[in-house]
Amino acid sequence: MSDRLKIFLLLAPALTAIIVLFMGGLGIGLARSLNYMPVIGLVDPNFDAYWTVFTSQEFYLSFLLTFHISFTSTVLSSVLAIGAALLLRRQFIGRAIINFLFQLNLTVPHLVGAIGILYLFSQSGSFARLAAEWGMISRPGDFPALVFDPYAIGIILQYVWKEVPFIGVILLANMQALGEDYESVARSLGANRWQAFRHVLLPLIFPGLLSASVMVFAFTFGAYEIPAILGPNYPAALPVLAYRKYTDVDLEARPEAMAMAIIIALLSALMIFFYVRISRRNIRS
Amino acid sequence: MTHVSLKDLTKVYPGSKVPSLDRLSLEIPTGELTALLGPSGCGKTTTMKMIAGLLTPTSGDVTFDDRSILREKPEHRGVVMVFQNYLLFPYMSVADNIGFGLKMRKVDKAEIDRRVGEILDLVKLPDLGKRRPSELSGGQQQRVALARALIVQPKVLLLDEPLSNLDAHLRFEMRDLIRSLQQEMGITTIFVTHDQEEAVVLADKVALILEGRLCQYDQADVFYKRPANEAVARFFGGQNFIAGQSTGAAFDSPLGQLTLPQGAIAGKGTLTFRPENVKIGEGQSNSLNATLEDRIYLGTQTRLRLRVGDTMIEAIANPDEVGGFDVGGPVPIHLPPQTLWVLQ
Ligand SMILES: Nc1ncnc2c1ncn2[C@@H]1O[C@H](COP(=O)(O)OP(=O)(O)OP(=O)(O)O)[C@@H](O)[C@H]1O
Ligand SMILES: [Mg+2]
Numbered sequence: 001m002s003d004r005l006k007i008f009l010l011l012a013p014a015l016t017a018i019i020v021l022f023m024g025g026l027g028i029g030l031a032r033s034l035n036y037m038p039v040i041g042l043v044d045p046n047f048d049a050y051w052t053v054f055t056s057q058e059f060y061l062s063f064l065l066t067f068h069i070s071f072t073s074t075v076l077s078s079v080l081a082i083g084a085a086l087l088l089r090r091q092f093i094g095r096a097i098i099n100f101l102f103q104l105n106l107t108v109p110h111l112v113g114a115i116g117i118l119y120l121f122s123q124s125g126s127f128a129r130l131a132a133e134w135g136m137i138s139r140p141g142d143f144p145a146l147v148f149d150p151y152a153i154g155i156i157l158q159y160v161w162k163e164v165p166f167i168g169v170i171l172l173a174n175m176q177a178l179g180e181d182y183e184s185v186a187r188s189l190g191a192n193r194w195q196a197f198r199h200v201l202l203p204l205i206f207p208g209l210l211s212a213s214v215m216v217f218a219f220t221f222g223a224y225e226i227p228a229i230l231g232p233n234y235p236a237a238l239p240v241l242a243y244r245k246y247t248d249v250d251l252e253a254r255p256e257a258m259a260m261a262i263i264i265a266l267l268s269a270l271m272i273f274f275y276v277r278i279s280r281r282n283i284r285s
Numbered sequence: 286m287t288h289v290s291l292k293d294l295t296k297v298y299p300g301s302k303v304p305s306l307d308r309l310s311l312e313i314p315t316g317e318l319t320a321l322l323g324p325s326g327c328g329k330t331t332t333m334k335m336i337a338g339l340l341t342p343t344s345g346d347v348t349f350d351d352r353s354i355l356r357e358k359p360e361h362r363g364v365v366m367v368f369q370n371y372l373l374f375p376y377m378s379v380a381d382n383i384g385f386g387l388k389m390r391k392v393d394k395a396e397i398d399r400r401v402g403e404i405l406d407l408v409k410l411p412d413l414g415k416r417r418p419s420e421l422s423g424g425q426q427q428r429v430a431l432a433r434a435l436i437v438q439p440k441v442l443l444l445d446e447p448l449s450n451l452d453a454h455l456r457f458e459m460r461d462l463i464r465s466l467q468q469e470m471g472i473t474t475i476f477v478t479h480d481q482e483e484a485v486v487l488a489d490k491v492a493l494i495l496e497g498r499l500c501q502y503d504q505a506d507v508f509y510k511r512p513a514n515e516a517v518a519r520f521f522g523g524q525n526f527i528a529g530q531s532t533g534a535a536f537d538s539p540l541g542q543l544t545l546p547q548g549a550i551a552g553k554g555t556l557t558f559r560p561e562n563v564k565i566g567e568g569q570s571n572s573l574n575a576t577l578e579d580r581i582y583l584g585t586q587t588r589l590r591l592r593v594g595d596t597m598i599e600a601i602a603n604p605d606e607v608g609g610f611d612v613g614g615p616v617p618i619h620l621p622p623q624t625l626w627v628l629q
Contacts (some may be wrong), residue, residue: 187359189386
C-alpha cells in the first residue's frame with residue numbers, strides 16, 4: 001500500500017464525519033437560503049433571501065458591530081497575550097502559581113463568564129452598586145453602560161478575558177521551545193530590546209500567533225451566545241440576527257436566516273484570508 | 286583594538302549551589318586570538334555570555350581597555366558572539382541575516398547591500414545571498430554566522446565552538462578562514478573549544494578551564510612541556526604520572542633514580558613525561574629495561590604499554606622502530622631529561 005493511500009484510509013473516518021456534517025449542513029443551508037426545498041414544493045431556486053438581506057440597513061449595522069467585536073477582541077487579546085507570555089516566560093518566584101491562575105479561566109465556559117460579567121458590570125450589577133455606595137456616582141443607574149451598550153464593551157471584555165489565556169498559552173509554549181538565544185544573538189549584533197522583539201521574537205512566534213488569532217477571530221465573528229446575553233438589542237450581532245430570523249414566527253424569514261448564515265461564513269473566510277495576507281507581509285519583512 | 290580583561294568573574298546560576306564559573310581572571314591582549322579550552326559543561330559558554338552582556342555575573346568584573354563594561358547594554362559593548370548552533374534567523378534570507386546588524390544600526394539599504402556583497406565574497410559564499418538558511422549546508426551556515434558577526438566590525442569577537450559541528454575537511458578550511466580574517470582585521474577574539482588540538486593550532490594563548498576554574502593560561506606548547514598539574518597534563522593527553530621524591534637534580538621513584546632537567550622543583554612530587562617522549566633504545570641517561578605488555582597499531586604510530594618493575598608506562602613510537610619487539614619480551618627505553626617535568 002502506498003503511503004498516500006495509507007494516510008488517506010487512516011484519515012477517512014474523520015474526513016467522512018467532517019464532510020457529512022460540515023459540507024452537508026452547509027449544503028442544506030445553501031439550498032434553503034436559495035429558497036430551494038423540494039419537500040415542500042419549492043423547486044425554483046432564487047436569490048430573494050439574499051436580496052432582502054443586502055437591502056436591509058439592519059444587516060449592515062449588524063455587520064459593522066460584529067466586525068468591531070471580532071476585530072477589537074482579536075487585536076486586544078493578541079497584544080495582551082503577547083505581554084502575558086513575555087512576563088510568564090521569565091523566571092520568578094511564584095511563577096508556577098501565576099501560570100496556573102492565568103490558565104484557570106480556560107476551563108470556565110463562555111456562558112458562565114458572560115453571566116459573571118452581567119453580574120459585575122451591568123448598571124444594576126455589583127460594581128455599579130459599589131460605585132454608588134462609595135459616592136463615585138449618585139445612583140447605580142449612572143454607571144457607564146458596559147453591557148447592552150452600542151460599543152459592545154461587555155462582549156469584548158468577556159472575549160478578551162477568555163481568549164488572552166488561550167493565545168497566551170500557545171505563545172508561551174512557542175517561546176519556551178525557542179529559548180532566548182535567538183534574541184541574544186540579535187542583541188549582540190546590535191539590536192536593542194525592542195528591535196530584538198520586533199525583528200526576531202515576533203516573527204519567530206508569528207505562525208503560532210497567526211493561527212491562534214485566526215481561531216479567535218473566526219470564533220468571535222460567528223458566536224451567538226455572548227452577544228445574545230451581553231449585546232445591544234439593535235443593531236444585534238450578525239449571529240444573533242440570523243438566529244432571530246430563524247426562530248421568527250414567519251416561516252418566510254427562514255431562507256433569510258440561512259442566507260445570513262452563509263454570508264457570515266463567507267465573510268469570515270474572506271476576512272481571515274486578508275488578515276493572513278496582510279499580517280504576513282508586515283511581520284516577516 | 287581592545288584589551289579585554291576578566292577579573293574574578295563568577296557565575297552561580299539561580300537554583301544552583303556550586304558556581305558554574307569560579308573566579309576566572311584572564312588578560313586578553315589587543316588583537317590576539319585566545320582559546321577557552323575545557324570539557325563540556327565547564328563554563329565556557331557562560332563566560333562568553335557574560336562578556337557579551339547576555340548574562341549578568343554573580344560577581345567579578347569585565348573590562349575593555351581598563352574600563353568596566355558591566356553596566357553597558359549588550360548592543361553597546363561592541364562585542365559580537367557567534368553561537369555554538371549558529372542560530373541564523375530562519376525566516377530571513379542569507380543576505381538579510383548578514384545585514385541584520387547594519388539594519389539595526391539604521392545603515393541605509395544600498396550601503397547594506399554593498400557590504401553584504403563584500404562579506405559574502407570574503408567568506409566565499411557569493412551567489413548564496415537569496416537562499417534561506419535551511420537551504421545551506423552546516424559549513425555554509427557557519428560561514429554565514431561568521432559573516433553576520435564580522436560585518437558589524439566588532440571590537441571583540443566571541444566564537445562559541447565555531448568548528449564543532451563541521452566535518453574534518455570543513456573544519457580545516459574554517460580554521461584557516463577564521464585565523465586569516467582575525468589577523469587581517471585585528472579583532473580581539475575569544476574562541477571556545479573542547480578540542481585541545483584546535484586550541485593549539487588556532488590560538489595565540491590558551492586558557493584551560495576545568496570545572497569552572499582556570500587551570501592554566503599559557504602559550505599552547507607550554508601545556509605539553511610544563512603542565513600546571515596532573516589534570517592539565519591529562520587533558521592534553523598525558524598518561525604517565527609517577528609519584529616520588531625530587532632533589533631538584535634527580536628524581537627517586539619506583540623506576541629508579543632519574544636525571545631531571547635544570548630548574549626542576551625539589552621535594553615530594555609527581556613525575557610526568559609524554560608518551561611520545563618515551564624513546565626506544567639505550568640513551569645517554571635515564572635508560573630503563575621495560576617489558577612490552579601490549580601494542581596497538583594506529584597507522585602512522587604505534588601505542589605501546591610498557592612495564593618497568595611494577596610501573597606501567599604508556600609510549601607512542603614510530604611503527605618501524607618497534608616492529609621487531611614481541612609482546613611479553615624486553616624493550617630498552619630511555620627518558621631524555623629535558624622531556625621530564627615534576628608536578629608538585
Ligand atoms: N541557564 C542555566 N541554568 C542553570 N545552570 C546552567 C544554565 N546554563 C548552564 N548551566 C550550567 O552551567 C555549567 C556551565 O555551562 P556552559 O554552558 O557554560 O558550559 P560549556 O563549557 O559551554 O559546555 P559545552 O562545551 O557543552 O557547551 C553547566 O554545568 C551547566 O549545567
Ligand atoms: Mg557551550
